[in-house]
Amino acid sequence: SHAEVLDKAGNFYTTNLRSAKQQNNYILKGTGAEEVFEPHFTFQGFRYVKIEGYPGELKPESLTAVAVYSDMDATGMFTTSNPLLNQLQHNIQWGQKGNFVDVPTDCPQRDERLGWTGDAQAFATTAAFNMDVAGFFTKWMKDVSADQLPNGSVPYVIPNVLTERDAGSAGWADVATIIPWDMYVAYGDKGILEAQYESMKKWVDYISSVAKDNVWNSGSHFGDWLFYRPDDDNDGRAAVTDKYMIAQTFYAHSTQLLINAADVLGKTDDSEKYKTLLQKIKAAYVKENMTESGKLTSNTQTAYVLALQFDMLPENMRKQAAERLAANVKDYGNHLTTGFLGTPYLCHVLSRFGYRDVAYSLLMQERYPSWLYPVKMGATTIWERWDGIKQDGSFQTADMNSFNHYAYGAIGDWMYKNIAGINPVASKPGYKEILIAPEPGGNLTSASGSLETVYGKVSSSWIIENGIFKLDVVIPANTTATILLPKSGKKSETGSGSYHFESEY
Structure with a gap:
């Protein structure tokens, strides 16, 4: 059986599944040979698994969780x-x-x-x-x-x-x-x-x-x-x-x-x-x-x-x-x-x-x-x-x-x-034109983000040290970017390449 959460007493909780059982039943062959069970026609959403009726000693390493989702590259x-x-x-x-x-x-x-x-x-x-x-x-x-x-x-x-x-x-x-x-x-x-x-x-x-x-x-x-x-x-x-x-x-x-x-x-x-x-x-x-x-x-x-x-x-x-x-x-x-x-x-x-x-x-x-x-x-x-x-x-x-x-x-x-601070520009879609405009706040001292666009990777990484805002940017080939620095309002236009910017903050 599969569950998302345990209750506050640590018990297996499935009431929120409503009529879904989220349960797979497997009958062992009984030959003593190693068997592998993986469902083909269903999937479950879970963090916790409960195994009942297993005849031997069950160890965590005997189970493998397989993430099932559409073939989408992380970008x-x-x-x-x-x-x-x-x-x-x-x-x-x-x-x-x-x-x-x-x-x-x-x-x-x-x-x-x-x-x-x-x-x-x-x-x-x-x-x-x-x-x-x-x-x-x-x-x-x-x-x-x-x-x-x-x-x-x-x-x-x-x-x-x-x-x-x-x-x-x-x-x-x-x-x-x-x-x-x-x-x-x-x-x-x-x-x-x-x-x-x-x-x-x-x-x-x-x-x-x-x-x-x-x-x-x-x-x-x-x-x-x-x-x-x-x-x-x-x-x-x-x-x-x-x-x-x-x-x-x-x-x-x-x-x-x-x-x-x-x-x-x-x-x-x-x-x-x-x-x-x-x-x-x-x-x-x-x-x-x-x-x-x-x-x-x-x-x-x-x-x-x-x-x-x-x-x-x-x-x-x-x-x-x-x-x-x-x-x-x-x-x-x-x-x-x-x-x-x-x-x-x-x-x-x-x-x-x-x-x-x-x-x-x-x-x-x-x-x-x-x-x-x-x-x-x-x-x-x-x-x-x-x-x-x-x-x-x-x-x-x-x-x-x-x-x-x-x-x-x-x-x-x-x-x-x-x-x-990574923004597309609707008039030049697909990141043909890019706006880099980070806005620090919330007591953050650093942040970094990147995205694999259709032109290549764009990245923006900043840190605030001793009252200085330091920004490192990578702009992919065949694109242009506008860089807006926070507080100072300093603006730069760039083509592809790696750049470093600093301003008082």
Whole structure:
């Protein structure tokens, strides 16, 4: 039998597997000769194994754990001076390995193992840093197109083993536009945009067909799945974000990505058509969801994050919205309250609007809810819930408590881009042009990151010594890079080669 965790008394715990047994039964031949058993038609998600009924003495060295995942080369490396962050990176990588098995499953252990679209789109850019997922996602996006409904709606899971009614959730179905664009930026291959363009267009057109006066306020949505909510919420501290408010932001985002794809593919008529639509979508969002003073009707981190990430607000209202977001984080004691849809963009938005210190305070937070709380509790992969194991050692609700669920690992994208400082440039995709812009913080004294791009390895490694920021960079052949040094704002343009930079810090 296989289990992910032991309970606080050290007992084998399988209740969270629901109806899945995660058990293999093997009948020995009885000849006395050495036998090897390895299942061919199943796999398990586990850290612990329990063997029952073995007739001889069983030693740990008699068992070998085999990691099963799609054939994806490791491409990224990320490490810092903080051991907890390094463990978080390890957990993100192993969450990816444990779930990228032909389809991006939500979890590898319980009676589910489905290709949930929301999880996949949230994690796609992080996945492309850690491993070469070009082939993996190119293939899976063809599955998305194949299972897309005739009306353009996209199922919750791909392959769709549910019903036709289980489709069209904001932030899940938008996988149709998000992953093709993300893979284009990461690998520079227009082929995935060409292959997926009609699917992208069908999804946006579906939303338009059900929207009323350019407002998407119908249908069933998961919303900001697994957002922070205290058990006995008498003070209204649960971070509930209106689902239709979220839907409108993703309507805009998918439309923007469709415009981007149309521009790359030279489809000028489509580009102009959807640019006009996008203006109407954003105007409708402001009318529906923002007061005259700039406060959003759902006063949550996720509400402000999505509004700012997708440029939903007029430019003159964005600064105050970012201030409200930063104040909200501080109001929760430097804790995040976001779920599956807000979390991937949270630190990005804070950094973009000048709150890098707040982003770092969230990343380095060790108490629940936070990325490092599970690490402190002994996690070796990313958990489905911020508190899968509670502070008293008990477990969260057993019917939905996976300990290998990669979605919250989306913070990896921010760590590569902001701590190591390795950024693609969308206008010159596939790292033909590179932006190296590390932003130290969180009391880190050093960090290093690298990525095997289609042009070769790019690396960025820095250390702070005696008030001097020292940066070593490697830029691959046939590419150019812009180097931005922190604090000093010193900017350099380079071609391929190895470079060393220093500035006062």
